[in-house]
Amino acid sequence: MAFLNEHYLKLKAGYLFPEIGRRVKAFNDAHPDAAKRLIRCGIGDVTEPLPAAVIAALHRAVDEMGVRETFRGYGPEQGYDWLRAAIAHHDYRAKGLDVADDEIFVSDGSKCDCGGILDVLGSANRIAISDPVYPVYVDTNVMAGHTGEADSGGAYGGLVYLPCTPQNGFIPEPPQEAVDVVYLCSPNNPTGAAATRAQLQSWVDYALKHRAILLFDGAYEAYITESGIPHSIYEIPGARECAIEFRSFSKNGGFTGVRCAFTVVPKTLMARTAAGEKRALHPLWQRRMTTKFNGVSYLVQRAAEALYSTDGQAQVGQLLAHYLGNAEVLVAGARAAGLTVHGGRNAPYIWVETPAGHTSWQAFDKILREANVVITPGSGFGSKGEGYFRVSAFNSRANAEEVARRLQDLKW
Ligand code: MLT
Numbered sequence: 001m002a003f004l005n006e007h008y009l010k011l012k013a014g015y016l017f018p019e020i021g022r023r024v025k026a027f028n029d030a031h032p033d034a035a036k037r038l039i040r041c042g043i044g045d046v047t048e049p050l051p052a053a054v055i056a057a058l059h060r061a062v063d064e065m066g067v068r069e070t071f072r073g074y075g076p077e078q079g080y081d082w083l084r085a086a087i088a089h090h091d092y093r094a095k096g097l098d099v100a101d102d103e104i105f106v107s108d109g110s111k112c113d114c115g116g117i118l119d120v121l122g123s124a125n126r127i128a129i130s131d132p133v134y135p136v137y138v139d140t141n142v143m144a145g146h147t148g149e150a151d152s153g154g155a156y157g158g159l160v161y162l163p164c165t166p167q168n169g170f171i172p173e174p175p176q177e178a179v180d181v182v183y184l185c186s187p188n189n190p191t192g193a194a195a196t197r198a199q200l201q202s203w204v205d206y207a208l209k210h211r212a213i214l215l216f217d218g219a220y221e222a223y224i225t226e227s228g229i230p231h232s233i234y235e236i237p238g239a240r241e242c243a244i245e246f247r248s249f250s251k252n253g254g255f256t257g258v259r260c261a262f263t264v265v266p267k268t269l270m271a272r273t274a275a276g277e278k279r280a281l282h283p284l285w286q287r288r289m290t291t292k293f294n295g296v297s298y299l300v301q302r303a304a305e306a307l308y309s310t311d312g313q314a315q316v317g318q319l320l321a322h323y324l325g326n327a328e329v330l331v332a333g334a335r336a337a338g339l340t341v342h343g344g345r346n347a348p349y350i351w352v353e354t355p356a357g358h359t360s361w362q363a364f365d366k367i368l369r370e371a372n373v374v375i376t377p378g379s380g381f382g383s384k385g386e387g388y389f390r391v392s393a394f395n396s397r398a399n400a401e402e403v404a405r406r407l408q409d410l411k412w
Pocket of ligand 1: 111189
C-alpha cells in the first residue's frame with residue numbers, strides 16, 4: 001500500500017471557508033425562510049461584474065482564438081511578455097520602483113503562489129507568521145512538513161507566531177529571535193490594518209540583518225486610501241535584497257473567478273544552500289514555474305492587460321470606490337450598534353470585537369441565526385483572532401446597508 005503525506009493529518013479538520021460553507025448550508029437546510037434573506041459577508045469574494053474594458057478584451061481574445069492566424073496554444077509559463085511589461089511598468093517603474101519585466105511571474109492566483117513558493121525554500125527555515133493570519137500561509141507550511149503538531153489552541157509547533165493586537169495596531173513587530181522566512185500581509189487580511197512605511201522599514205531592516213526572506217502579500221494594495229502607506233514592499237530601501245511580493249487581480253479587477261495574479265521575485269534576492277553558498281531564488285522560481293505550470297490562459301492574460309488601459313484603470317477605480325463605500329457603511333453600522341471596529345479604511349475588511357462573553361464562533365452563530373448574515377469568525381484566522389469577527393465589504397451597496405441595519409437590530 002502506498003504511503004500518504006502524514007503532514008496533512010496534522011491539519012485542522014477543514015479549511016476555514018469550506019467549514020463556514022458547511023455551517024451555512026446546515027442552517028439554510030434547517031431554515032429555508034431565513035435562507036432567503038441570507039447575506040454573505042464571509043469569504044472575501046467580489047460581487048460586482050467585471051469592468052467593461054475586461055469584457056471587451058475577453059471578446060477580442062476569444063475571436064482571435066477562433067482564427068488560425070491568431071490562435072494561440074501554450075504560452076510562456078511565466079506569462080506573456082506584454083503582460084509582464086504592463087505590470088512592471090504600471091505597478092512599479094511608473095512609481096519609481098525598480099522591477100524588471102522578467103522579475104514578474106504571472107500565475108492563476110496568489111493563494112497558489114503563496115503555497116508554491118515553499119517549493120524553492122528549504123525545509124530547515126524558521127518561519128514566522130502573524131496571528132491572526134490568512135490560513136493559507138500556515139496550512140501550506142503544515143503540508144510541507146515545516147511544523148510540528150497543533151496544540152490545543154491550534155498553534156503549530158515550530159512556527160513563530162507574531163501577535164497582532166490592538167496594542168500594535170494589528171501590525172506584527174519583528175521578533176527578538178532570528179527567523180528565516182516571514183509572511184507579511186498589508187493591507188491585512190483579516191484585520192484590515194495597513195503597515196506604515198516605518199513599520200515595513202523595520203521589517204526590511206530585520207530581514208537584512210538576519211538574512212531572512214519576507215513573503216509580502218499585497219493582494220489588497222489597491223484599497224489603500226491613506227497617503228504615505230506603501231503599496232509595495234519595494235518602496236522600502238533594501239527590499240529587493242530580501243522580499244518576494246505577491247499581487248493579485250482578484251480584489252481590484254474582480255478576478256476571483258477569472259484567476260490571474262503575479263509574483264515578483266527580484267534577481268537580487270539570495271538564499272543559501274546547506275553548505276552556506278549564496279544563490280539567487282529567481283532562477284529556481286523560473287524553473288519551478290516552467291516545470292509545474294503551463295501558464296495562465298491567453299484570454300485571461302488579455303483580460304488582465306485591459307485592467308491597465310485608461311478605461312480599465314477608471315473602471316477599477318469605480319469598483320474600489322464601491323467596495324470601500326460599503327466598508328464605510330459597515331463600519332458606521334457596526335459602530336452605531338455599539339461594536340468596536342477596526343480596519344475598513346485601507347482594506348475591504350472590517351475587524352469587529354465580539355461583545356463581551358461571546359467567542360468568535362458564538363458570534364458567528366448568533367449573527368447567522370438572528371441577523372441571517374454570514375461573517376467570518378476571527379478565531380478561524382488564529383488564536384489571537386478569538387474575540388473578533390471579520391465582515392467582508394464585497395457586496396452590493398443595498399446588501400451592505402441592510403447588514404449595517406441588521407447589526408444594529410441585534411441584541412447581544
Ligand atoms: C478571504 O476571504 O480571506 C479571501 O477571499 C480568501 C482568498 O483570497 O483566498
